Amino acid sequence: MPQKPLAFRMRPRTIDEVVGQQHLVGSDKIITRMVKARKLTSMILYGPPGIGKTSIASAIAGSTHYAFRMLNAVTNNKKDMEVVAAEAKMSGGVILLLDEVHRLDKGKQDFLLPYLESGMITLIGATTSNPYHAINPAIRSRCQIFELKPLSPEEVKSALAFALNDKERGFGKQNIQINEDALQHFAEGTNGDVRSSLNALELAVLSSNQDENGMIEINLKTAEECLQKKSFSYDKDGDSHYDVMSAFQKSIRGSDVNAALHYLARLIEAGDLVSISRRLLVISYEDIGLASPQAGARTLAAIESAERLGFPEARIPLANAVIELCLSPKSNSAVMAIESALTDIRKGIIGEVPDHLRDAHYKGAQELGRGIGYLYPHNYETGWVPQQYLPNKLKNKKYYLPKKTGKFEQALSTVYEKLNKSK
Structure with a gap:
């Protein structure tokens, strides 16, 4: 047996x-x-x-x-x-x-x-x-x-040492000499998975020959052969996927380039180009938004380049996009504005469309008072004329609250404030 x-x-x-x-x-x-x-x-x-x-x-x-x-x-x-x-x-x-x-x-x-x-x-x-x-x-x-948490390299190393010294269940009865570099590779190379480390150690022992003194020596080269790649546990549909995606977006939002590149590397190693692309595009509009609206177009260009290139080259345009998004000014004013508007709709705070804005392109519309009194902005020299567009129930509502974190939105804010004062 x-x-x-x-x-x-x-x-x-x-x-x-x-x-x-x-x-x-x-x-x-x-x-x-x-x-x-x-x-x-x-x-x-x-x-x-x-x-x-x-x-x-x-x-x-x-x-x-x-x-x-x-x-x-x-x-x-x-x-x-x-x-x-x-x-x-x-x-x-x-x-x-x-x-x-x-x-x-x-x-x-x-x-x-x-x-x-x-x-x-x-x-x-x-x-x-x-x-x-x-x-x-x-x-x-x-x-x-x-x-349960992944084990630290020190904890994995202690498990390996115990296995090497245990005479009943481990290799304690054998004369095994393992270099510190090899032991460290086994300890660090499995992302806290002690079972994989023990499997690699066992393979190293069983595949090595004894010298004339009956000793088995395990060096770094042997350890690397038995544990050729660091274990990377990543389930695209599992809990860790959502944790990494969350940390990725929050690192970009927080302008931490190094953390964002770390999480990007994890996603690249998992080969998850679809999730990376979708999340970067969302970030460019949700977190950078009107503070640097050109970031959205450049992010899309980087994504399209990555999709054409495929991995491993796709990592290059993706890294460009991540670094730019990290260091761009941030504004969530657009997403907050639409969320505020949607909240009112879902609460039933809607009101009637003002009569002067209603469709008047049919016979009998005037008899119903549709479109009467509408002021056509292009008839005015400035292309703008004050009039009510929101329903009466919401006529003083302001959904968009501009931020001043980028030159583009600062300019929008100036125009927005001027228009609001002129009403």
Whole structure:
């Protein structure tokens, strides 16, 4: 029978062995307190892959000596859950780790709910999706929700060192010499995914030959071969996508060029040209707006260039656009103006179109008073004449409140104020 992977063998047996997630399993933190008090409640653990969701579940089971079972909400069926439920009745309780809990269908959910209510099954749901978006409220309301964070390089390094020294489950019985540069590459190269780091370490050990003294040496070159590219977890439809897009726009709005380029690089690495293009175009009108209206046209030109070029060259016009948008003056006056107008409409503050503005291009319009008294601006030397355009109910309303953050909108503001005084 083949040996189980290193990452599987090194799963923590108790809470004390969990690496990272100290905001949950540190001394006097919530999960540790539950384990010590033996008062477990169902919970949902969410976060990126490989950062300890399954490890914490197995450590809870090991620390409390409850029966521990693992199922997947997609691949396991209702019959598998019935087996777990039967065991829970016999033993007085079972901890069920349910992976991909956000994919739980209604039939399985309805079966589980009574057991969660009675406490016969303590559910530990694991998911990479934000449970507030992805998990059915009936399950979510019965669980505590805990967010797990990617491990720091130091925490990953400690997990690697533990695996290298552990004689029972790791490589402690072998003579392995690993260079500090190689260890650092394993620790930093997976974006906090300790499982990937352990997999890479195992590949390095198994693929290296012993020297005449029985020693296996792992240098940086070997580490790079076994972990050729830094892990980049990015789900286009997942929670992290929206977090990155939000940070991208807020960095441009806040004129932080370096942060904006960082988030652009993440989106480029994910190959998400569609999202980048759409968001940049929105930003050019929503955040820069009338402070620098030419930015919109130049952003569109950069997007069209990027689409024609494709990656990797598309990164160049996109970077140009991002830097310009960051350093452009900002104004959201246009979006605030239309939002204010829409708010009135949605509240029913509308009023009748004034008679002199109504359509008069039909027989009988004059008898109805349509178009009578309308002043045609082009008949006046300045091209403007004071008259009421808004309905009576709104005749003194001002939706547009200009900002003076760019020369263009400063000029608009001067004209706007002059016209308002002349009414």
